[in-house]
Amino acid sequence: MRIHVVNPNASAPMTEGIAAAALAAAAPGIEVTTTGAAGGPPSIEGPVDGAMAVPWMLQRIEEAERAGTEGHVIACFDDTGLDAARCIARAPVVGIGEAAYHCATLVADRFAVVTSVPEALPVLRGNLARYGLSARCAGLRAAGVPVLDIDRGTPEALAAIRRETCAALDTDGADAIVLGCAGMATLAATLSEEFGCPVVEGIAAGLSLVTALGAAGLRTSKRGGYATPRRKDEE
Amino acid sequence: MRIHVVNPNASAPMTEGIAAAALAAAAPGIEVTTTGAAGGPPSIEGPVDGAMAVPWMLQRIEEAERAGTEGHVIACFDDTGLDAARCIARAPVVGIGEAAYHCATLVADRFAVVTSVPEALPVLRGNLARYGLSARCAGLRAAGVPVLDIDRGTPEALAAIRRETCAALDTDGADAIVLGCAGMATLAATLSEEFGCPVVEGIAAGLSLVTALGAAGLRTSKRGGYATPRRKDEE
Amino acid sequence: MRIHVVNPNASAPMTEGIAAAALAAAAPGIEVTTTGAAGGPPSIEGPVDGAMAVPWMLQRIEEAERAGTEGHVIACFDDTGLDAARCIARAPVVGIGEAAYHCATLVADRFAVVTSVPEALPVLRGNLARYGLSARCAGLRAAGVPVLDIDRGTPEALAAIRRETCAALDTDGADAIVLGCAGMATLAATLSEEFGCPVVEGIAAGLSLVTALGAAGLRTSKRGGYATPRRKDEE
Amino acid sequence: MRIHVVNPNASAPMTEGIAAAALAAAAPGIEVTTTGAAGGPPSIEGPVDGAMAVPWMLQRIEEAERAGTEGHVIACFDDTGLDAARCIARAPVVGIGEAAYHCATLVADRFAVVTSVPEALPVLRGNLARYGLSARCAGLRAAGVPVLDIDRGTPEALAAIRRETCAALDTDGADAIVLGCAGMATLAATLSEEFGCPVVEGIAAGLSLVTALGAAGLRTSKRGGYATPRRKDEE
Amino acid sequence: MRIHVVNPNASAPMTEGIAAAALAAAAPGIEVTTTGAAGGPPSIEGPVDGAMAVPWMLQRIEEAERAGTEGHVIACFDDTGLDAARCIARAPVVGIGEAAYHCATLVADRFAVVTSVPEALPVLRGNLARYGLSARCAGLRAAGVPVLDIDRGTPEALAAIRRETCAALDTDGADAIVLGCAGMATLAATLSEEFGCPVVEGIAAGLSLVTALGAAGLRTSKRGGYATPRRKDEE
Amino acid sequence: MRIHVVNPNASAPMTEGIAAAALAAAAPGIEVTTTGAAGGPPSIEGPVDGAMAVPWMLQRIEEAERAGTEGHVIACFDDTGLDAARCIARAPVVGIGEAAYHCATLVADRFAVVTSVPEALPVLRGNLARYGLSARCAGLRAAGVPVLDIDRGTPEALAAIRRETCAALDTDGADAIVLGCAGMATLAATLSEEFGCPVVEGIAAGLSLVTALGAAGLRTSKRGGYATPRRKDEE
Structure with missing residues (x-):
C-alpha cells in the first residue's frame, strides 16, 4: 500500500523530519512518499498561514492521486485544508490532528493536548468541536515554546513540555496526552514511559x-x- | 501482531462467521484468535442480553491478556461492555460499532446506520451520543429483518437492506452507510459498488x-x- | 405501595445500611424491602464491578417483580444496570444517582457532586451527560476518602467531605450539593444545616x-x- | 404535608378543573390548596400572556409561603414564571411541564409531547432545551384543537389527540406520551390503556x-x- | 429612522443615563426616544424584578408601536421580557445583552462578560445557552460591586472592574470583554484603549x-x- | 464610513451584481467599494473553490486595510476565509452567511435556509454549528437550481425557490427565510411580501x-x- 504524506508548509527541514517520522511509523509493506508545499509559507501558525498553504498542498494531493497513492496524511496538527483535500482525493485522507484525537479516545476516557504556542489553541479548539470530541478533551495547553526550539530539543523546551504534561494529568484530570505539534513526534515514547500513560503523536496516528x-x-x-468539484468551463 | 476478537454471545455459528470475517480483514502479519462467550446469551438484543454477556466476555478478555494478545476487538455492534473491557486490558480495545463510526467520519461528511431490527436503535443512538458523533449521523434505520434471516441471506432480507440503504442516501442525505449488524459483514463490498459510496462494516473497521x-x-x-480495578481482599 | 430497594453489591453491612436509610426515608404507607446482590462484588468501584454486579442484581429485580413490587430503587450512585433493569421491570425503576440529580435541578440552579474517590468521577460524568444534566453540574469533586472510612465516620473523612463541600459552593459556584456515595446518606441533614443549602442524598431521593x-x-x-427482551428458544 | 397549586391564569373554571385533578392525584395525607391568578389573563397562550400572569401568580406564591405551604405546583404547561417563583419560595416549586418531562425520562427512553395548538410549541421547545432534555424528546406535536374544545371533550378534539398520539409513537418513535396541556389531564388513563404505553399528565406528575x-x-x-431578592428601600 | 429605547425599571436617573448613552451612540438620522417603566421595580436584579417589570415595559413597547417606532431596544442586560416584546412588536426588538454577545462574536473568537454582582450571573448564563453562544464565552465574572457604586464611578468600583477584566483576558483567555451592566457604558472606550482589545457595551451594540x-x-x-397574541373576548 | 465588500470569486458580472446590491443596501453616508478576487475561481461551490479563492481574497482585504477601510464584508454565503480575513484586518469583518443567520435570530424564533444546489448544504451546516445557531435553524433546503439560472431569473428557478420557501415554512416550521445565495438578493423583498414573513438576504445583512x-x-x-500573523523573516 502506497501512502502520501504531505507537509503543507514550505520548510524543507520540516518535510525531512516528517518523512523520517513517517518512515519510522510505517507498517511493513507500506510505501511512504513525503512531499512539501513548496510555494506555501515556511510554517503554519494560524488561519492565514493555513489559507496560503492549502492551494499548494492541494496540488500535492492531486499529483499523488494521479500517481496512484492509496492514502493521504496531512502532516499539520491544524488539519489544514482537510475538507478540500477530501473533495479532490478518492483515496482516504486523514489529518494528523484528527488522527491523534480519534486514537486518544480509543485508549483513554479523557485526553489533554499539549502544543507549542498559545496562538495555536483557537484552531485546535474549533477542530475538536467540529469532530464532536470537545467533551473528551480535558484541557488544551500551550508550552509557550516556539516550534524551532522544540525541533532543536533545547532543555528549556523539554522542561516546559514536561511541566504542561504534568499539569494536564494532575490538574485537568486527563488520562492521556496528545502532542499537538509535529515537531514533538520524537518525544512521544519517552514521555509515555516517564508519565505512565498513552502519549499520542499525530504522524504515527495518521x-x-x-x-x-x-x-x-x-x-x-x-x-x-466531499463530492468532486464540478469542472467550470466558461461557466 | 496478535489480535483477539471476542464474540460476546454464545452462538458458535456466529463466532465462526465472525472468525471468518476477521481473518478476511486481517492485514498480513496479523494473527487473529476469535473466541465466543460460552455461558452468555445466544445473541445480544438489547441491554439485558448485553448485561448477561459481559461477565463471560470479560473472562475471554482476561485470558487473552494473559496469553499476550496485543489488541482486542469486541464483535458486537452495541459495543457491549467496552468500558469494563478497557479497565481489564492493557492492550487496546475497540468495539466494532465505535470502529465503524470513527472510520465513517474519516471518509464521509455524514453517515447513516442500517441495522437489523428497531429494538437495536436506542442502544446505538446512546452510543453515538457518548462518542460525540450524533451530529455526523444523518439517520438510524432498521431493515426490520431478524439477524438470522440476514445470516441466511434470504431475498427478503437483502431487499429490505437495499431499501433502507436507498432511503438513507436519498432521504436522510447520508454520504456513507454503516452496516449496524455483524451478520451484514459480507454485504459491504457489494453494496458499496452498487450504491457508489463507502459502506463501512464493523469487523473490518475494528x-x-x-x-x-x-x-x-x-x-x-x-x-x-480505565484504571485497573483494585483488588478487594476482605475490604 | 411496595418498593424494592436493591443494593447491587454483595456486602451485607452495606445492604443493612441502605435498608435503614430507605426505611427512614419511606413515606407512611410505603412498604420497603431491601435486597443485596449476593454473588456480586463486595463493592462497586468502576465499570468492571458494575458489569459483574448487574446479572445478580437483575435476578433481584426479577424476583421482586414476580412478588408484585410497585417500584425499584437501584442503590448505587453509578446507576449500575439501570437500562437493563428497566427492560425487565414493569414497575418504575429509579437509580439513586439519577434521582439525586433530577431532585437537585428542581431546587437549585446548579449543583455539585461530592463523592468518595476520584476513580468514581468518570462514570458519574458519563451519566450526567446521558441524562442531559451536564450543564446544570457546576463541579464533580472527590473527597479522596475510601467508602469504608466514610461509613465509619472517621474525623478525617468528615473533614475532607466538608472541605470539598466548601470548595463546591465557593469555587465552583454550586447552589446545592449532591452526595455521590450511598455511605454519605446520614450526613445530608447535618451538612444542609451547616452550609445553608440543599444537600441531596440519593436513597431518600430515589x-x-x-x-x-x-x-x-x-x-x-x-x-x-425498555421493551421486554424476547424469549430465545433455540433461536 | 400542605401543597399549594397555582393556576397562573384568571379562569375560574380552569382553576376548578385543576383543583379537581390535583385532589384526585394527591397522596393520602397531602392537603392541597388550589388558587388562581385573578387579575391575570384568562388563559396562557404564548409569552405575552405568560408575562402578564406572573406578577399575579407570584402574589399567590407569596401568600401561600406566609401561610406555611410546604410545596408549590405551577399548573401551566409552559412553566410560567418558574425561576421567579423559586426566588420567592423557600418551599420547593415544580412546574407541571418540567415535572412531566422528568417523570417521562424515568419510565421511557424517549417521549413525545402532544399539546393543543401549534402556537404553544416554541415555548415548550425552549423549555426542553433549558432542562437539558431535548435529546430525550422524539417529537413535539400539536393537535390543532383549542383548549376549550379539549375541555368540553368534543369528539373532534379527542380524534385529533388520538391521531397525534399515534403519529408520535409510530412516526417519531416515542416510547411514552406527555400530554402538553392541563385540560388533557382526564385523558391520561384512557390513552395509556388504549396505546399501551405511559401517558404522563403534568398535574399528577407535578x-x-x-x-x-x-x-x-x-x-x-x-x-x-434562586436567592431571595434583596429589599430595595430607596436604593 | 425612529428607535425606541426602553429602560424596564422605574428609576428616572437610570432612564436618563440610558437616554444619554443612546443619544451618544445613535447614528446620524436616527431619532431616539427613551422611556422608563414607571410602575416597575427600581432596578432589575434577578428573575423577580424581571417578572415585575415586564408588564410595564410591554406597555411602553405597545405605545411606541402605535406611535410608529421602527425599532426597540430593551436596555437591561438580562434581556428582560424579550420574547414577549417581540410578540407585541412588528418593528424589530433587540436586547442589549444579546446585542453585545452577537457583536462580540463578530470581532473576537471568545469573549468574557464582566458584570456587577454575582447574583446576575445565573440569568446571563441561561441567556447565553439560549442564544447558542455558551461555547464562545470564555468566562462570566462579577466585580462584586453594586450598580450604584458603578454609576457613581467610585475608585473601588473601577479597580474591581479592572481586576476582573485582567483576569478575563489572562486567566480565562478571552479576546474581548462584554460589559454586563448598563451602568458601565461610559467605561467602554477607556477600558478598550487600556487593555488593547474590543470592549463591547450593550446600549451602543443594541x-x-x-x-x-x-x-x-x-x-x-x-x-x-413571535406571533401576535390572539384577542381574548370572553374566551 | 468606508466599507469594503469583497467577492471572493473571479466573476466580473457577479462582482457587479454584488456591488449593485451593496450600494442599494448602504445607509446614507456609507461609502462602499466592491472588489473581486481576480485570480480566484469563477465561482465558489464547495471547499476546493473556497480554498483556491482565499489567498486572492486576502490580498483584497489587505489592500483595503492599507487604503483605510473601516469594515469588510465577505460576499460569499459560505463565509469563505472568514477567520483568516479577521487575522489580517483591524477593521471589523463580517461574512454574508453569518450576517444573515445572526439577523434572522433577532427577528424570528427559527429560520430556514433556502439555497441553490444541494452541494452547498454541508458547508452551511458546518458553519451553523460553529456559530452555535444550529438549534435555531429549522431546515436547510436546496432549490436544485444552478446559480446562473437564478441570476437569469428563469421561471423554473423562481418556481423552485417558491416551492422550497413554502416547504420551509409549512413543513419545517420556520418563521423566517434566509436566502442562501448571493444571486437571490433581488428576490428578498418580493418573497417577504408574498409569504408574509422576514426574508433575510446576506448582502444587506452583512x-x-x-x-x-x-x-x-x-x-x-x-x-x-484573530491575532495578526507574526512576520517570518528567516524563522
Whole structure:
C-alpha cells in the first residue's frame, strides 16, 4: 500500500523530519512518499498561514492521486485544508490532528493536548468541536515554546513540555496526552514511559489510521460534503 | 501482531462467521484468535442480553491478556461492555460499532446506520451520543429483518437492506452507510459498488483500527476512567 | 405501595445500611424491602464491578417483580444496570444517582457532586451527560476518602467531605450539593444545616421519586428502549 | 404535608378543573390548596400572556409561603414564571411541564409531547432545551384543537389527540406520551390503556414530584440563581 | 429612522443615563426616544424584578408601536421580557445583552462578560445557552460591586472592574470583554484603549444592531414563536 | 464610513451584481467599494473553490486595510476565509452567511435556509454549528437550481425557490427565510411580501451589520484567535 504524506508548509527541514517520522511509523509493506508545499509559507501558525498553504498542498494531493497513492496524511496538527483535500482525493485522507484525537479516545476516557504556542489553541479548539470530541478533551495547553526550539530539543523546551504534561494529568484530570505539534513526534515514547500513560503523536496516528482505512477497503465518499468539484468551463 | 476478537454471545455459528470475517480483514502479519462467550446469551438484543454477556466476555478478555494478545476487538455492534473491557486490558480495545463510526467520519461528511431490527436503535443512538458523533449521523434505520434471516441471506432480507440503504442516501442525505449488524459483514463490498459510496462494516473497521493503535504504539490508559480495578481482599 | 430497594453489591453491612436509610426515608404507607446482590462484588468501584454486579442484581429485580413490587430503587450512585433493569421491570425503576440529580435541578440552579474517590468521577460524568444534566453540574469533586472510612465516620473523612463541600459552593459556584456515595446518606441533614443549602442524598431521593412515579400511575414503558427482551428458544 | 397549586391564569373554571385533578392525584395525607391568578389573563397562550400572569401568580406564591405551604405546583404547561417563583419560595416549586418531562425520562427512553395548538410549541421547545432534555424528546406535536374544545371533550378534539398520539409513537418513535396541556389531564388513563404505553399528565406528575421533594427534605436553595431578592428601600 | 429605547425599571436617573448613552451612540438620522417603566421595580436584579417589570415595559413597547417606532431596544442586560416584546412588536426588538454577545462574536473568537454582582450571573448564563453562544464565552465574572457604586464611578468600583477584566483576558483567555451592566457604558472606550482589545457595551451594540435590522428591511416575524397574541373576548 | 465588500470569486458580472446590491443596501453616508478576487475561481461551490479563492481574497482585504477601510464584508454565503480575513484586518469583518443567520435570530424564533444546489448544504451546516445557531435553524433546503439560472431569473428557478420557501415554512416550521445565495438578493423583498414573513438576504445583512459594528466603535480583536500573523523573516 502506497501512502502520501504531505507537509503543507514550505520548510524543507520540516518535510525531512516528517518523512523520517513517517518512515519510522510505517507498517511493513507500506510505501511512504513525503512531499512539501513548496510555494506555501515556511510554517503554519494560524488561519492565514493555513489559507496560503492549502492551494499548494492541494496540488500535492492531486499529483499523488494521479500517481496512484492509496492514502493521504496531512502532516499539520491544524488539519489544514482537510475538507478540500477530501473533495479532490478518492483515496482516504486523514489529518494528523484528527488522527491523534480519534486514537486518544480509543485508549483513554479523557485526553489533554499539549502544543507549542498559545496562538495555536483557537484552531485546535474549533477542530475538536467540529469532530464532536470537545467533551473528551480535558484541557488544551500551550508550552509557550516556539516550534524551532522544540525541533532543536533545547532543555528549556523539554522542561516546559514536561511541566504542561504534568499539569494536564494532575490538574485537568486527563488520562492521556496528545502532542499537538509535529515537531514533538520524537518525544512521544519517552514521555509515555516517564508519565505512565498513552502519549499520542499525530504522524504515527495518521499513518496508522489511513492504513487502517485502506485495509478496511474504505475510500473517500464522492457524495455530499466531499463530492468532486464540478469542472467550470466558461461557466 | 496478535489480535483477539471476542464474540460476546454464545452462538458458535456466529463466532465462526465472525472468525471468518476477521481473518478476511486481517492485514498480513496479523494473527487473529476469535473466541465466543460460552455461558452468555445466544445473541445480544438489547441491554439485558448485553448485561448477561459481559461477565463471560470479560473472562475471554482476561485470558487473552494473559496469553499476550496485543489488541482486542469486541464483535458486537452495541459495543457491549467496552468500558469494563478497557479497565481489564492493557492492550487496546475497540468495539466494532465505535470502529465503524470513527472510520465513517474519516471518509464521509455524514453517515447513516442500517441495522437489523428497531429494538437495536436506542442502544446505538446512546452510543453515538457518548462518542460525540450524533451530529455526523444523518439517520438510524432498521431493515426490520431478524439477524438470522440476514445470516441466511434470504431475498427478503437483502431487499429490505437495499431499501433502507436507498432511503438513507436519498432521504436522510447520508454520504456513507454503516452496516449496524455483524451478520451484514459480507454485504459491504457489494453494496458499496452498487450504491457508489463507502459502506463501512464493523469487523473490518475494528480489526483495522486496533491494528492501527498497536502500530502507533498505543495501549489502554491505566489512569482515570480505565484504571485497573483494585483488588478487594476482605475490604 | 411496595418498593424494592436493591443494593447491587454483595456486602451485607452495606445492604443493612441502605435498608435503614430507605426505611427512614419511606413515606407512611410505603412498604420497603431491601435486597443485596449476593454473588456480586463486595463493592462497586468502576465499570468492571458494575458489569459483574448487574446479572445478580437483575435476578433481584426479577424476583421482586414476580412478588408484585410497585417500584425499584437501584442503590448505587453509578446507576449500575439501570437500562437493563428497566427492560425487565414493569414497575418504575429509579437509580439513586439519577434521582439525586433530577431532585437537585428542581431546587437549585446548579449543583455539585461530592463523592468518595476520584476513580468514581468518570462514570458519574458519563451519566450526567446521558441524562442531559451536564450543564446544570457546576463541579464533580472527590473527597479522596475510601467508602469504608466514610461509613465509619472517621474525623478525617468528615473533614475532607466538608472541605470539598466548601470548595463546591465557593469555587465552583454550586447552589446545592449532591452526595455521590450511598455511605454519605446520614450526613445530608447535618451538612444542609451547616452550609445553608440543599444537600441531596440519593436513597431518600430515589425512594421519593419512585413513590412519586407510582403515585402518578406511571410504569416503565414496554415500547422502544425498555421493551421486554424476547424469549430465545433455540433461536 | 400542605401543597399549594397555582393556576397562573384568571379562569375560574380552569382553576376548578385543576383543583379537581390535583385532589384526585394527591397522596393520602397531602392537603392541597388550589388558587388562581385573578387579575391575570384568562388563559396562557404564548409569552405575552405568560408575562402578564406572573406578577399575579407570584402574589399567590407569596401568600401561600406566609401561610406555611410546604410545596408549590405551577399548573401551566409552559412553566410560567418558574425561576421567579423559586426566588420567592423557600418551599420547593415544580412546574407541571418540567415535572412531566422528568417523570417521562424515568419510565421511557424517549417521549413525545402532544399539546393543543401549534402556537404553544416554541415555548415548550425552549423549555426542553433549558432542562437539558431535548435529546430525550422524539417529537413535539400539536393537535390543532383549542383548549376549550379539549375541555368540553368534543369528539373532534379527542380524534385529533388520538391521531397525534399515534403519529408520535409510530412516526417519531416515542416510547411514552406527555400530554402538553392541563385540560388533557382526564385523558391520561384512557390513552395509556388504549396505546399501551405511559401517558404522563403534568398535574399528577407535578403534585407527586413536589411531594417527593418534601419527603426527601428538600427546599429551594437560597444561594445563586434562586436567592431571595434583596429589599430595595430607596436604593 | 425612529428607535425606541426602553429602560424596564422605574428609576428616572437610570432612564436618563440610558437616554444619554443612546443619544451618544445613535447614528446620524436616527431619532431616539427613551422611556422608563414607571410602575416597575427600581432596578432589575434577578428573575423577580424581571417578572415585575415586564408588564410595564410591554406597555411602553405597545405605545411606541402605535406611535410608529421602527425599532426597540430593551436596555437591561438580562434581556428582560424579550420574547414577549417581540410578540407585541412588528418593528424589530433587540436586547442589549444579546446585542453585545452577537457583536462580540463578530470581532473576537471568545469573549468574557464582566458584570456587577454575582447574583446576575445565573440569568446571563441561561441567556447565553439560549442564544447558542455558551461555547464562545470564555468566562462570566462579577466585580462584586453594586450598580450604584458603578454609576457613581467610585475608585473601588473601577479597580474591581479592572481586576476582573485582567483576569478575563489572562486567566480565562478571552479576546474581548462584554460589559454586563448598563451602568458601565461610559467605561467602554477607556477600558478598550487600556487593555488593547474590543470592549463591547450593550446600549451602543443594541442601538447599532436594531438600526442594522431596520436598514436591512427586517421586521419581527409574526409567524411561530413571535406571533401576535390572539384577542381574548370572553374566551 | 468606508466599507469594503469583497467577492471572493473571479466573476466580473457577479462582482457587479454584488456591488449593485451593496450600494442599494448602504445607509446614507456609507461609502462602499466592491472588489473581486481576480485570480480566484469563477465561482465558489464547495471547499476546493473556497480554498483556491482565499489567498486572492486576502490580498483584497489587505489592500483595503492599507487604503483605510473601516469594515469588510465577505460576499460569499459560505463565509469563505472568514477567520483568516479577521487575522489580517483591524477593521471589523463580517461574512454574508453569518450576517444573515445572526439577523434572522433577532427577528424570528427559527429560520430556514433556502439555497441553490444541494452541494452547498454541508458547508452551511458546518458553519451553523460553529456559530452555535444550529438549534435555531429549522431546515436547510436546496432549490436544485444552478446559480446562473437564478441570476437569469428563469421561471423554473423562481418556481423552485417558491416551492422550497413554502416547504420551509409549512413543513419545517420556520418563521423566517434566509436566502442562501448571493444571486437571490433581488428576490428578498418580493418573497417577504408574498409569504408574509422576514426574508433575510446576506448582502444587506452583512453591510448593515458591519456598519453597526463600526457605529458601536468595534474593531477586530488582535488577541487570541484573530491575532495578526507574526512576520517570518528567516524563522
